[in-house]
Amino acid sequence: MKKLVLFIFILGATISNCSAQAVPAPEENIPFLVTFGKDAKKSYGDDDYCQTFFFSIPKSFSKPFYIRIFDPETGGKHDETYKYSDSETTFSLYGGKGCVSEKDARETNPIGNFKSGNLLHNKTFKNESKYDDQWYTIGPLSPSQGEYSDEYFGYVFKLICQGTKGDDGNLYRYFLSTSATDNIPISGGNAFTFEYSFRLNASNNQISHIYPFVDDNVISIKQTNFDFDNDGSIELSSVATKGYKLKMSGDNEIAEDKYTIVSKEKGTSLDIQLIKGSRKITNNNVVFFVTNQYGEALPFFAVPIGGTPKYAGKLTIKPVQK
Amino acid sequence: MAKKHTNQAAFILKFILLICIQQITTFTIAQSTTVKQLKIGKSGENVFASDYFDGKIFYCSDKKVKSKKGIVNEYNQNFLDLYSIEFNLINKVLGTEVNLGPNINSPLNEGPIDFNPTSGKGYFSSNRIDSVTTELFLTLFQTTMLNSELEKRVQLFKEEYNYNIAHPTISEDGLILVFSSDNENSKGQTDLFMSILDNDKWSNPVAISNINTEAVETFPHFNGNILYFSSDRPNGNGGLDIYRSQFKNDLFSDPEILDQPINSQYDDFLFIPINETEGLLSSNRNNTKDKIYHYKIDLPQPNNFVEINDNFCFSLSDDGNIDSTRFKHVWHTGDGTTHIGKTINHCYKDTGIFYVKCDLEDTQTGLKDTSFISADIKIDIHTPTIQATIEKNKIRLNADQRYSNINYSNYYWVVNDKIIMEKNPLVSIENKNAIVKLILWQEKDYDNAIGVLKKLTLKQ
Numbered sequence: 001m002k003k004l005v006l007f008i009f010i011l012g013a014t015i016s017n018c019s020a021q022a023v024p025a026p027e028e029n030i031p032f033l034v035t036f037g038k039d040a041k042k043s044y045g046d047d048d049y050c051q052t053f054f055f056s057i058p059k060s061f062s063k064p065f066y067i068r069i070f071d072p073e074t075g076g077k078h079d080e081t082y083k084y085s086d087s088e089t090t091f092s093l094y095g096g097k098g099c100v101s102e103k104d105a106r107e108t109n110p111i112g113n114f115k116s117g118n119l120l121h122n123k124t125f126k127n128e129s130k131y132d133d134q135w136y137t138i139g140p141l142s143p144s145q146g147e148y149s150d151e152y153f154g155y156v157f158k159l160i161c162q163g164t165k166g167d168d169g170n171l172y173r174y175f176l177s178t179s180a181t182d183n184i185p186i187s188g189g190n191a192f193t194f195e196y197s198f199r200l201n202a203s204n205n206q207i208s209h210i211y212p213f214v215d216d217n218v219i220s221i222k223q224t225n226f227d228f229d230n231d232g233s234i235e236l237s238s239v240a241t242k243g244y245k246l247k248m249s250g251d252n253e254i255a256e257d258k259y260t261i262v263s264k265e266k267g268t269s270l271d272i273q274l275i276k277g278s279r280k281i282t283n284n285n286v287v288f289f290v291t292n293q294y295g296e297a298l299p300f301f302a303v304p305i306g307g308t309p310k311y312a313g314k315l316t317i318k319p320v321q322k
Numbered sequence: 323m324a325k326k327h328t329n330q331a332a333f334i335l336k337f338i339l340l341i342c343i344q345q346i347t348t349f350t351i352a353q354s355t356t357v358k359q360l361k362i363g364k365s366g367e368n369v370f371a372s373d374y375f376d377g378k379i380f381y382c383s384d385k386k387v388k389s390k391k392g393i394v395n396e397y398n399q400n401f402l403d404l405y406s407i408e409f410n411l412i413n414k415v416l417g418t419e420v421n422l423g424p425n426i427n428s429p430l431n432e433g434p435i436d437f438n439p440t441s442g443k444g445y446f447s448s449n450r451i452d453s454v455t456t457e458l459f460l461t462l463f464q465t466t467m468l469n470s471e472l473e474k475r476v477q478l479f480k481e482e483y484n485y486n487i488a489h490p491t492i493s494e495d496g497l498i499l500v501f502s503s504d505n506e507n508s509k510g511q512t513d514l515f516m517s518i519l520d521n522d523k524w525s526n527p528v529a530i531s532n533i534n535t536e537a538v539e540t541f542p543h544f545n546g547n548i549l550y551f552s553s554d555r556p557n558g559n560g561g562l563d564i565y566r567s568q569f570k571n572d573l574f575s576d577p578e579i580l581d582q583p584i585n586s587q588y589d590d591f592l593f594i595p596i597n598e599t600e601g602l603l604s605s606n607r608n609n610t611k612d613k614i615y616h617y618k619i620d621l622p623q624p625n626n627f628v629e630i631n632d633n634f635c636f637s638l639s640d641d642g643n644i645d646s647t648r649f650k651h652v653w654h655t656g657d658g659t660t661h662i663g664k665t666i667n668h669c670y671k672d673t674g675i676f677y678v679k680c681d682l683e684d685t686q687t688g689l690k691d692t693s694f695i696s697a698d699i700k701i702d703i704h705t706p707t708i709q710a711t712i713e714k715n716k717i718r719l720n721a722d723q724r725y726s727n728i729n730y731s732n733y734y735w736v737v738n739d740k741i742i743m744e745k746n747p748l749v750s751i752e753n754k755n756a757i758v759k760l761i762l763w764q765e766k767d768y769d770n771a772i773g774v775l776k777k778l779t780l781k782q
Contacts, residue, residue: 207687235645242682243645262643275686313680313695314642320667321779322633 021176022183023053023191024198025302029208032071032078032173032199034285037087037166043252044080045227045285049163050110051197054100054299055176057143058154058188064140065189066180067093067159070173072136075127080169080283085127087166093121093138094158099147105158108195108224108289108297117158120145124164137180152299153190169285171199194297195289200231200274202282211269211304212290214261219293223272224256225249226287232277240264242311246272249286264312269304354732354768357583357617359608361416362407368612370604372434372446372489372543374596376467378406378417380435380444381614387421403427404435404446411596414616425474426465433460434592436491436543442467445478445499447488460486462501479524487515487527491544493569500549502540503527510536514551532574533567541591549574552591560587564603584617598734598741621734621741622763624773632707632722632776638678639665640695650683656699673701673725706730708760708776716748717778721760730762730772754780 024030033053036046055067071078075085092115099105099117107114121138125131138159146155163170175183176191196210214221225234228249236244240262249255274286290298363369363383371381384400404426408417426432426446433447444465449458462478478499479487485505492499497519502512505527513534515527533539537555540562544550547569552562563585565577579585584593588607595601600618607615638661640651646664653661655668656676670676680695703725711718719742721733735742736759737749749756756778763771 205686235648241643243648244643245645311642311644311682311691311694313640313644313682315680315695315697316637316639316641317697317699318637318639320635320637322635322669 021055021185021189021191021302023174023176023302027304027308028210028302029201029206030198030210031201032171033161034080034169034171034197034199035089035161035163036080036169036285037074037089037163039165040082040163040167040169041252043227044167044169045199045283045287046163046169046197047226047287048110048195051161051193051195052105052110052114053159053161053174053191053193054152055146055157055159055174056149056152056154056190056192057146057157057176057186059143059148060188061143061154061186063178064142065186066137066139066141066177067157068175068177068180068183069136069138070175071131071133072123072170072172073125073128073131074166074168074170076129076132078133078171080171080285082167085166085168087168087170088124088126088164089170089172090122090124090160090162090164091138092119092160092162093141094118094160095120095141095145095147095155097147099158100149100152100156101147106194106297106299108291110160110162115160117147118145120157125170135175135183137177139180152192154188169283191302192299194299195287196300197285197287200276200281200284200286202280202284204232204276204278204280206276208274208276209308210272210274210288210300211308212272212298212300213269213305214265214267214298216266217292218261218266218298220258220260221270221290221292221298222256222258223247223290224254224288226254227252227284228255228274228286229281229284230277231279231281231284232275235273235275237271237273237311238265238309239268239312240314268306269301269309271304271309354621354766355581355583355617355619357603357615360409360602360614360616362419362614363611365609366611368402369614370434370592370612371594371602371614372592373436373444374409374594374602375437375439375444376470377408377410379409379602379614380404380406380422380437382432382434383419401429402431402433404432411600422472425472430458431460433488434490434541435465437467438492438494438496440494441496443492443496444472445490445492446475447490447501448475450477450482452482452484459483460488462487462490462499481526486512489541491542491549493544494546498544498569499524500530500542500544501527502542509534511538512540514539514542530574533565533577538562543592543594544569545595550580550593550595551577552589552593553577559585559590561589561606562591564590564593566593598743619743622761622768622771624761624771627759627773627775628705629775629777630703630705630707632703632709632725634670634672634701635667636670636699637665637667638680640680648684648686650685652681652683654679654681670699670701673703675700705772705774706733706760706762708758708774710758710776710778712780713748716750717756717780718746718748719758719760720746721762728764731765733760733762735760751778751780756780 035051038049074087094117096118102116104112104114105116143155146157176189178184230250234246234248247255247257367385369383371379373380382402404422407419430449435444435446437444447460450461463475464478465475466473487503490501499517503515504512514530517524535555539553542551549567564580567577568575586607590605592604606612676699679693682691682694704727706723706726709720709722758776760774
């Protein structure tokens, strides 16, 4: 009996590890985030050479923590190199007031005062074997260095990744950890972005998920995707919808369409699925964002708020004639 | 002259006049049926109704007629003639009595007349004089109502039977004639016989063995497929009582006696339903003379009608926004049945609680979401239900009480506002639609009568 209890405990811990603050999260089935150098063609799959992610530390957590970056350099394994690996990527961490409350910080384009808040850490990576296929750790950080926000469930930090030089694609991942050397999640921690730039799986029929959160004020949304290469289909699912087809973009194209939110979906996350088709397209990078009826971007959470939305159906029973 | 009437007079005694010699006592009117004497004929006259046709009561009367002054039978009684009188069913007002005249009435007896409402043909009994013996016998005659006038009577049977044939009644289809007779095959004083019209010829009379006894069977009257008649057989209320027998598949069912106050301890005969709730009967219950009575069945009315759905058929649907080309709904209806589709129809066979669940299969990934929808369907009925089955383009109605908390002893139907008292009626439905109401109550408990309703649509 003891053995059984222990086994259950370990199994639970393992599951928790897998589903916690890895960015992208395993449930998203997204292999890498991607940011290209500022000289890259947009057709490579990055429209603004910049990706901003926010990390949220729950109020209840007061210990030091770390933000870890996997394969931060440009070149070597994982990255998408054109001719020479001569690109540079700068990771800048911000905290303090305005970090997330500044409107420009929540825009889908890096314009205006998007680098708001206090700069806590800044590092530029070139083609460096030292960081190739390795983790780079920022910290220790104190939660209080972030900007407290009820809306985003705690102290918020902002990590901006910019392709400051070259035309190569930097593929990387994050982990919000309590350890400088291992990926140990923070209970209740989360990560979110307002514009998602990521690499799709190379193998066909894979389904990637991103989870925009719909608050009570949302009436309708507009999804925008860039450079999907018509690589299968894009569908929306939620507690009230399953398999709603969204417009998908071709190579170096933008596609967008609207979807009306029903009351049941308010306060829940949507599950936008990028379903690769039967064609095998490698190195497919895509940009995705969702705005509400006012043009305000919705946050995509790595751990979807309210859990992964599960379609509940809408059962109607009516008496009929024999 | 009177001597010639001997046989006829004896027959009348059997059929009509003997029934007057009874004690006079009061009778009670039950809660559900009222019986009221109609003011037809003077107090000293015998009158009895034989049909309601064309808005008129047709009846026999031994009223003294000037033209027959001095003609009496051997018992010093006047002969019977046929009359009609208008009767307004709404306000129950009677018109003026009319003698049917020389086309129908003769100097001798004319017995009850019964009309076929479709053809307008009327059948009645009257005396004929035997050409050899000059004896009087009752036999059958026919007339036809044309433009409210009755044609001159003609004798129905060409054969000259050496016995009495009287009190004819014609079936709804006009093919079966039932009448009383005292012929040599009779078990009792008089029995019921039937004759069938075949190639415009009436067959020889055949005794209705299922009805006849050693007692008197007389005064038959068809109403639909029910034959009413009177008999003084044992175990009745006294005197002649009215019985009913259903004619189905060329057979008459075992007779059932009608309840009081239709029957009394006196002579009750010629039960003539006019519609489902009212009609006529004749009886000597109030005095020594036969009189015509109007009966009305006061039916209980429920406070409301509950529309029932007892076919237990449901449409189950996932009305969510779902791509049904990718996701396959697999419904388990809780009774061992599985259906596939976003919307399915399922009929349960009985009441119960059924756990319904639906699985969702992703045809793209092969993943299965088990029981993403689940619900209990509880089918629970505490009232009687209406069963309707199609028989020959008509609908057979049946009151199904297996789910009912109370087993109701009495009920009637209302089909498109027409009252039907029959237990399992076979009804025609115009326009393919019908609102069928079933009203049920326990004996003498009108206050707690309940009503259930079912809307029927006949499919092409």
